[in-house]
Amino acid sequence: MALRPTVFFLSDYGSQDEFAGVVRAVLSAGAPEASVIDLTHEIDPFDVRAGSHALRRAVPHLPSGIVLAVVDPGVGTARRGLCLEVDAVRPGPTTFVGPDNGLLIEAAEWVGGGTITGAVALARGPSPEQHGDTFDGRDLFAPAVARLCAGADPSQLGEPVDPAQLVRLFDDVVEEGRGRDGRSNLRCEVTWVDRFGNVQLAATAAHADLAGMPVDGTVEMQAPGPAGSGSAALPSGLVPGGTRLRRVDTFADLAHGELGLLVDANGHLAVVAGEASAARWLNVAAGELVVLTW
Numbered sequence: 001m002a003l004r005p006t007v008f009f010l011s012d013y014g015s016q017d018e019f020a021g022v023v024r025a026v027l028s029a030g031a032p033e034a035s036v037i038d039l040t041h042e043i044d045p046f047d048v049r050a051g052s053h054a055l056r057r058a059v060p061h062l063p064s065g066i067v068l069a070v071v072d073p074g075v076g077t078a079r080r081g082l083c084l085e086v087d088a089v090r091p092g093p094t095t096f097v098g099p100d101n102g103l104l105i106e107a108a109e110w111v112g113g114g115t116i117t118g119a120v121a122l123a124r125g126p127s128p129e130q131h132g133d134t135f136d137g138r139d140l141f142a143p144a145v146a147r148l149c150a151g152a153d154p155s156q157l158g159e160p161v162d163p164a165q166l167v168r169l170f171d172d173v174v175e176e177g178r179g180r181d182g183r184s185n186l187r188c189e190v191t192w193v194d195r196f197g198n199v200q201l202a203a204t205a206a207h208a209d210l211a212g213m214p215v216d217g218t219v220e221m222q223a224p225g226p227a228g229s230g231s232a233a234l235p236s237g238l239v240p241g242g243t244r245l246r247r248v249d250t251f252a253d254l255a256h257g258e259l260g261l262l263v264d265a266n267g268h269l270a271v272v273a274g275e276a277s278a279a280r281w282l283n284v285a286a287g288e289l290v291v292l293t294w
Helices: 019-030 048-061 105-111 136-149 205-211 278-282
Strands: 006-011 035-040 066-070 081-085 095-099 118-122 158-160 174-178 184-193 199-204 218-222 243-247 259-263 268-273 289-293
Touching (some): 019 136, 048 105, 066 136, 118 136, 174 205, 184 205, 199 278, 205 268, 218 259, 259 278
Parallel strands (some): 066 095, 243 259
Antiparallel strands (some): 174 184, 184 289, 199 268, 218 243, 259 268
């Protein structure tokens, strides 16, 4: 560990309450030499997958250090706290601390080339007198990270866990095929809508190439509802089977209000609009499925 360890902090605490600041204070008290970088504290507290995707987007740009991530709708339950270790195949943090709910796995395995080399279930100390076990960020994760920053080995933080037994999130949906009309299509999940209304899809540029999607011209987009539900289940703002997306390289290639499809800074396909919010115009949100046809 470097003489001045770096902690990368992500949570669902928001910025209006004191929670993120209290966690930082605990870290400062236990490891005053540590540098803390806030990734975000605005993850939906019930959307662990959003937190997982945010970490995965961030880790390619982070140097070595420790990730402290807390997005946990199961707070106060018997859910374990974890410390994960990876041998870095790619540059990035090699230690991850957070709940055992799948939040850490994707980012850790990206750094480790698909392998988590060690996992420890964090030992819990006694609960504060007349206080509940509902603030793991302060009472479990921050003290563990502070000890790591001070030079503790992860094995000193609790009992070893088989990495194969960790809770995992289900995979993003990316499927290619052909419709009844013989046209090719790519069915994929919306994984993220950013603050500008750009709609990131689970499909990457590599998925598009493999499926044979044209690199120019237009593709058609629709958002089908559950099987057998008919057009009534389509989002009210989306034109079923009639929304055209022009393949572009940059936002500036689009006229005002024009819809487009580009490869974003994270290598994923993104539905965007010229000087407008594509998500608002199309009425789509993270977790929904869309179909691109050409």
